[in-house]
Amino acid sequence: MKQTLQSAPKSSLRDSWLNRNVAGMGITSLLSDASHEMATAILPGFLAVLGLSPAALGLIEGVADSTSSFVKLASGWLSDRLGHRKPMTVGGYFLTGASKALFAFAYGLPLLLVGRTLAWFGRGLRGPLRDAMLADSVPPEHRGKAFGFHRAGDTVGAIIGPLLGVWLLAYFHPRTVDPSQPFRIIFLLTLIPGLGAGIALAALVREKRGAPSQLKFWTTIRALPPPFWRFLCGVGIFGMGDFARTLMILAATQLLTPRYGLQHAAEIAGLLYVSHNVFYAAYSYPVGALSDRLGRRGLLSLGYVAGVLASLGFLAAFLWKLDVIIYLLALFGLGGFSMAVEDALEGAMTADFIGNEVRGTAYGVLGTVNGVGDLVASIVVGALWTAVSPVSAFAYAAILMGLGGMVIYRVR
Numbered sequence: 579m580k581q582t583l584q585s586a587p588k589s590s591l592r593d594s595w596l597n598r599n600v601a602g603m604g605i606t607s608l609l610s611d612a613s614h615e616m617a618t619a620i621l622p623g624f625l626a627v628l629g630l631s632p633a634a635l636g637l638i639e640g641v642a643d644s645t646s647s648f649v650k651l652a653s654g655w656l657s658d659r660l661g662h663r664k665p666m667t668v669g670g671y672f673l674t675g676a677s678k679a680l681f682a683f684a685y686g687l688p689l690l691l692v693g694r695t696l697a698w699f700g701r702g703l704r705g706p707l708r709d710a711m712l713a714d715s716v717p718p719e720h721r722g723k724a725f726g727f728h729r730a731g732d733t734v735g736a737i738i739g740p741l742l743g744v745w746l747l748a749y750f751h752p753r754t755v756d757p758s759q760p761f762r763i764i765f766l767l768t769l770i771p772g773l774g775a776g777i778a779l780a781a782l783v784r785e786k787r788g789a790p791s792q793l794k795f796w797t798t799i800r801a802l803p804p805p806f807w808r809f810l811c812g813v814g815i816f817g818m819g820d821f822a823r824t825l826m827i828l829a830a831t832q833l834l835t836p837r838y839g840l841q842h843a844a845e846i847a848g849l850l851y852v853s854h855n856v857f858y859a860a861y862s863y864p865v866g867a868l869s870d871r872l873g874r875r876g877l878l879s880l881g882y883v884a885g886v887l888a889s890l891g892f893l894a895a896f897l898w899k900l901d902v903i904i905y906l907l908a909l910f911g912l913g914g915f916s917m918a919v920e921d922a923l924e925g926a927m928t929a930d931f932i933g934n935e936v937r938g939t940a941y942g943v944l945g946t947v948n949g950v951g952d953l954v955a956s957i958v959v960g961a962l963w964t965a966v967s968p969v970s971a972f973a974y975a976a977i978l979m980g981l982g983g984m985v986i987y988r989v990r
Contacts, residue, residue: 595716595717595720595723595724596723596724596727597715597716598782598783598784599711599712599715599782599783599784600712600715600716600724600727600728601782602778602779602781602782602783603708603711603712603715603728603731603779603783604727604728604730604731604732605731605778605782606671606708606775606776606778606779606782606783607708607728607731607732607735607775608731608732608734608735608738609735609771609772609774609775609778610671610674610675610732610735610771610772610775611732611733611734611735611736611739612735612736612738612739612742612771613674613675613678613735613739613768613769613770613771613772613775614674614678614697614735614736614739614768614772615735615736615738615739615740615743616739616740616742616743616746616764616767616768616771617678617681617743617764617765617768618739618740618743619739619740619743619744619848620743620744620747620761620764621681623747623761624681624758624761624765625690627757627758627761628684628685628686628758630686630687630690638687638690638691638694641691641694641695642694642695642697642698643698643949643952643953643956644949644953645695645698645699645702646698646699646701646702646705646945646949647702647945647946647948647949647950647953648702648946648949649698649699649702649703650702650703650705650706650941650942650945650946650949651939651942651943651945651946652942653666653670653702653703653704653706653707653938653942654706654707654710654938654939654940654941654942654943654945655795655798655799655938655939655942656938657706657707657710657938658798658935658936658937658938658939662785663707663708663710663711663785663938664707664711664779664780664783664785666703666704666707667703667704667707667708667711667779668776668779668780669700669703669704669776670700670701670702670703670704670705670707671700671704671775671776671779672700672773672776673696673697673699673700673703674697674698674700674701674704674772674775675700675768675769675771675772675773675774675775675776676769676772676773677693677694677696677697677700678693678694678697678765678768678772679693679765679766679768679769679772680692680693680696680765681693681761681762681765682761682762682763682765682766683762702945702949705941705945706938706941706942706944706945707938707941708779709725709925709928709941710937710938710941711783711785711786712724712725712728712925713725713925713926713928713929713937714786714937715786718929718930719870720870721866721870721926721929721930722865722866722867722868722869722870722874722922722923722926723863723866723867723870724866724926725866725921725922725923725925725926726862726863726864726865726866726867726869726918726922727862727863727866729858729862729863729866729918729921729922730859730860730862730863732862732921733855733858733859733862733918734859735771736855736858736859737852737855737856737859739771740848740851740852740855741852743764744848746760746763746764746767747760747761747764750763750764798936798939799939799943801936802932802936802939802940802943803931803932805931805989806928806931806932806940808985808988808989809927809928809931809986809989810943810944810947811985812982812983812984812985812986812989813924813944813947813948813951813982813986814947814950814951814982815951815978815981815982815985816882816885816920816951816978816979816981816982816983816986817947817948817950817951817952817954817955817982818951818954818955818958818978818982819885819889819955819959819974819975819976819977819978819979819982820885820920820951820952820955820975820978820979821955821956821959821960821971821975822952822955822956823851823854823913823917825956825959825960825963825971826850826851826854826888826892826909826910826913827847827848827850827851828847829892829895829896829968830843830846830847830850830906830910831843831844831847832968833895833896833899833900833901833906834846834847834901834903834906836901837901846903850903850906850907850910851910853907853910853911853914854910854911854913854914854917855914856914857910857911857913857914857915857918858914858915858917858918859918860914860918861914861915861918861919862918862921862922863922865877865881865918865919865922865923866922866923866926869922869923869926874923874926874927874930875927875986875987875989876987877919877923878919878920878923878924878927878986879983879984879986879987880919881915881916881918881919881920881923882916882919882920882979882980882982882983882986883980883983884912884913884915884916884919885912885913885916885920885975885979886976886979886980886983887912888909888910888912888913888916889972889973889975889976889979890972890976891905891908891909891912892909892968892972893968893969893972893973893976895909896967896968896969896972897969924944924948925941925944928940928941928944955975955978958971958974959971959972959974959975962974
């Protein structure tokens, strides 16, 4: 009788998918993304005030993305080697939350580059470990719900952050003489939700520690099962067409400028981006929950198809000069649905393929594949856009996304 009473609480916690860990990681990601998006929304304007070119922004993002990708691979394996993940994850959140405040002291490219790279180093450190901890916190039949709930919380932060950043910018501008001062104040204010994210994870999440892995780095990589590598192949091909969402904002701005003027077009494009994040948040949990019932492979392929349709929609908009706001809203909605499916189901499927003992490594490999794909997509789409035309850029994106969807659909 005593043994039954002792084991019951543990079992009930395991059977509940919306437990302390899932809720804690959702709150953590909401705060972290609010901090990140506050800074991201105003960073292009800050660069303009400092007199830096768009090429500088491209350099900052490229170096940061590359750093994050390779850190993910190393941190995932190291967490398996140690047998615990929480301390490194908390450290990653604190580093990301603190480093954007460096922008407040920047007067040129170097400190901006250092701040962004440190932020993405922290992001790469924490990402695979958080996903592995999330997968460990729920039964396999509820992983879709847990990942969907987490991504919804993440995206609520991505809605709050830009709105708060733009509102604070409008509030401080009339009250300061130096045009860079409002930006610097907001960068410092990102410390509040940014550091709050690390505190939330440390206080709310309880780690289920595993036995340390004795496998060496390359031995662990080679030990990942062949179906997982086929899955990664589809993710990587899709990723090489999955361009940064800032290019969607640029596309909407260019399409709307002839009718509304540059300033008003940029404002509308920013609101369309917020709507993209609203769609993302709204779809994340339902898609994850549905995947627990219907399976993930077909739904992930459907999400990739939505990305194809969004790319073809922008191709048609440039080809036939479609500058209707409702039409663009539909394209941003497709993009939000596609991203919700990607982020919820790629993580859940990885846990389906991989056991707990090397799960950190698997999430590190997934993060690296996604990071490299995002970097390639943004560079190629941007280069085609500049050197040839937006039509060719979105055609390339649609083709790669479609091929990735076909590969995923064949994975068993």
